[in-house]
Amino acid sequence: MYRRYGSLFRERCAQWLGRIQPLTAAGSTIVRLAFGRALGRLRRPTRRGIVLTLVALPAIFLLYVLALVPLTPSIGNIRKARVDQPALIVSADGKLLEQFKPVNREWVSLRQISPYMVDALIATEDRRFYEHHGIDWTRTASAALHTFSGDRQGGSTITQQLARNLYPDEIGRAPTLTRKLREAITALKIEAVYSKDQILETYLNTVPFLYNAYGVEMAARTYFGKSANQLDILECATLVGMLKANSTYNPVLNPERALQRRNTVLGQMDKYGKLKPDTYAWLKRQPMRVDLALQTAPPGAAPHFSAQLRKWLIAWADRNGYNIYADGLVVRTTVDYRLQAMATQAVAWQTSQLQWIANDAWNERTGCWPGNDLFQTFMRQTAEYRAARDAGQSDQAALRKLGMNPTFVRALCRTKTQVQAGFVAIDPRNGDIKAWVGSRDFGEVPFDHVQQARRQPGSTFKPFVYGAAFADGAQPGDTIVDRNVAIPVSGQAEWRPTDAEPPTGRPMTLRDALAYSRNRITAQLMQKERPEKVARLARAMGVRESPLEPVPSLALGTSPVTLKEMVSAYSTIANRGAYLEPRMVTRIENRDGKVLAEFASVSPVQALPAAAAQTLVDVMRDVVSRGTGAGIRTRFGIRADVAGKTGTTQDNTDSWFILMHPQLVAGAWVGFDDGRVTLGNYWGEGARSALPVVGAFYDMALRTRVIDQDVRFSPETRPRAVNARKQRHFLFWRF
Known part of the structure; x- marks a missing residue:
């Protein structure tokens, strides 16, 4: 034996x-x-x-x-885990920008949850919930005996399930003895810290219900279009039934299984006296009714800024032992809520105007028609085209079939021809980021055209060339002959920069060349200053992340950069040549207001001599007074002391405009995510696409006195006119 x-x-x-x-x-x-x-x-x-x-x-x-x-999780961690204490992201003027929640959840108290939900949960998942202290030994022993004999059964209490929900990484979900022991130990700790009602509240607020719905409140809204306190018996039984296996008992995709599981829950409620006599028979005959409405967390006032800040804050919290989702941090940012709202409004207004133009240029009769070679290229990049080819269709047959599907054509056309924009504003005096708009609609396009997108800056890069020249002693009145040039590049190739206007053959001042954005003059100046030197200066001034290729064409902005880098570099110009690293956060506090960390502006680094920066500002005043950026004065009526530069890349792919004010530097990029889609020669220019975004923003900021209309760049300088006989001419050999 x-x-x-x-x-x-x-x-x-x-x-x-x-x-x-x-x-x-x-x-x-x-x-x-x-x-x-x-x-x-x-x-x-x-x-x-x-x-x-x-x-x-x-x-x-x-x-x-x-x-x-x-x-297993410590008692201290368990105490903090029960109630969401997300980090609060606050603007410089005290307005809430965002809450950093880990998931799409809205925490509600137990009083705000239907009592039927609690009855269904306890009857189905843990009928002795109020009798045990985290572990139901009777149920555990029964489950162990069944498992020992080969019929594996679960014996977890609600508290043990909560332990798994709160600490999935620490406990795990593998069917092992170690996991069950960790789960049991954590459950005992939870019972030592929380009351039974607190455990129920925490469980019902943390359990997942598919479709990015966490907690019973979001589940009620998602599946039934109501709040958790309005759920009836059938709806509560349906949600509790999902807890066994969300996907298997999904009432949207598997309604028959969900109905059977719902009735099982109702049977448990009837068995343990949670239903009135004779109601179970009637309830189980009722049909499954679901009204699916996906719940998405509304974006904050500065969603792209917040997305970048979240990455930084997570790293800071990890280094300093904080949890951004549970410790109730209050993050004081540099963003001005008023300026952020103005920037959002300006971007929405201008991109809506441009979208009408894009829709007219790219519709099913013009650009987005199946006979267009470019649109055929777009079609070949789709999953539908690849599926057709995999099914054995030829290229032409697949294109023809897809082209006859108006729904497919419209959807592809809309995807490719959505006008996009980026906007950022920085205070040049301290590097504070005051406004940040990364796209037209964060919900549709979370991609950030301020920080993530690298596009050719076009003529907005030219000030670095002129800044290098002014640092070397050149004056705005110095001249270069406006003529065709052929500049040798690698091998036997030559680069021949052109302008919209034919060369005059006459000397042109550097002031006029920058004001009217002359490519031939800038290219010759670049040869004198050398591409390597200009690239170093641009990096010192703020273009510090994107690689700059030191070639002659760099003068016209051929190396892709980010909008944030360019506005940061222009802030260096406005700050008398001193570079300040852009700042997002001023300090971090705990929930009680105690300051945990402060972040002062980084000490400035002189990237461009102050005199050269002042001269550059003065020359760039002419850009908005009489040059390519004159719309700032004529269209928007801005009379403040401002200076700026337009930028348009080849084939009108990218449109730029950056404007400097002593208290604020702001810039915008406008274009399409696919660079092969453009608005044409007229609307593709920076003065017509990007300038209105910046102009509308400054108009609002000045009218509301968020920035001062009367402040001027200090000291105010405008070089005296140079005597014609003493005027220097930059003469260059013919390349």
Whole structure:
């Protein structure tokens, strides 16, 4: 008899041993040796050996449990986990910009949840919930016996399930003894910290329900279009039924299974007296009714800014031992809520205007028609085209079939021809980012055209060339002959910059060349200053992340950069040549207002001599007074002391405009995500696409006195006219 039962016992112990996941090398070795010795005694079982083994195994098991205790969540962490305390992102003027929530959840108290939900949950998942202290020993023993005999069953209480929901990484979900022990230990800790009602509240607010709905409040809105306190018995039973397996009992995709599971929950409620007499028979005959409405968290006032800030804050919190989702941090940012609203409005207004033009240029009769070579290229890039080819259709057959599908054509056309924009404003005096708009609609396009997009800056890069020249002693009145040039590049190739106007053959001042954005003059000046030097200056002034290719064409902005880098570099110009790293956060506080960290502006670094920066500002005043950016004065009536530069890249792919004011520097990029889509020669120019965004923004900011109309660049300088006989001419050899 001993041999027969000893063989069965050895087999079961071997199975348990295989499930043990060692937590430390030492602990694992001790446990395995102990189990090995115990099993060794059972190879030739005796009455005394079996008794000793039965005594030793519980002691070993207890040691193993004790070894797991410090590896489960601490009491302090459990106390913080119950209620969401997300980081609050606050603007410089005290307005809430965003809350950093880990998931799409709205926490509600137990009083705000239908009592039917609690009844259904307890009747189905843990009928002795109010009687145990985290572990239902009766249910655990029953589940263990079934599992031991090969019929695996779950025995987790609501508290144990909550432990898994709160700490999925620490506890895990593998069907092992170690995981069950960690879960049980954590459940006991939770029961020691929380009341039963707090446990129920926390559980119902943290459990997932598919479709990015976390917690019963979001589940009620998602599946039934109502709040959690309005749920009826059938709806509560449906949601509780999903807890066993969300996908399997999804009432949207698997309504029959969900109905059966709902009725099982109703049966449990009836069995344990949670339903009125004779109501179960009527309830289980009712049809499944679901009104799916996906819930998305509304974006904050500065969603692209917040997305970048979240990455930075997570890194800071990890280094300093904080949790951005649970510790109630208050992050004071540099963004001005008023300026942010103005920037958002300006971007929305201008891109809406341009979209009308784009829709007219790209419709099913013009650009977005199947006979257009470019549109055919777009079609070949779609999943529908690849599926058609995989099915054996030829290229032309696939294009013809897709082209005859108006729904496909309209959807592809809209995707490719959505006008996009980016806008950012920085205070040049301290580097504070005051406004940030990364796209037209964060919900549709979360891609950030301020920080992530690298586009050719076009003529907005020219001030770096002129800044280098002014640093070397050149004056705005110095001249270069406006003529055709051929500049050698690698190998035998030549670069021949052109302008819309034919060359005059006459000297042109540097002031006029920058005001009217003359490419031929700038290219010659670049040859004198050298591409390597101009690239170094641009990096020193703020273009510090994007690589700049030191070639002659760099003068016309051929190396892609980000809008943030360009506005930062222009802020250096406005700050008398001193570079300040852009700043997003001024300080971080805890929920009680105690300052945890402060972030002062970084010490300025002189990137461009102050005199050269002042000269550059003065020359760029002419851009908006009489040059390519004159719309700032004529269209928007801005009379403040401002200076700026337009930019348009080849084929009108990218449109730029950046404007400097002593208190604020702002810039905009406008274009399409696919550079092959353009608005044409007229609307594609920076003066017509990007300038209105900046102009509308400054108009609002000046009218509301968020920035001062009367402040001027200090000291105000405008170089005196140079005597014609003393005027220098830059003469260059013919390349």
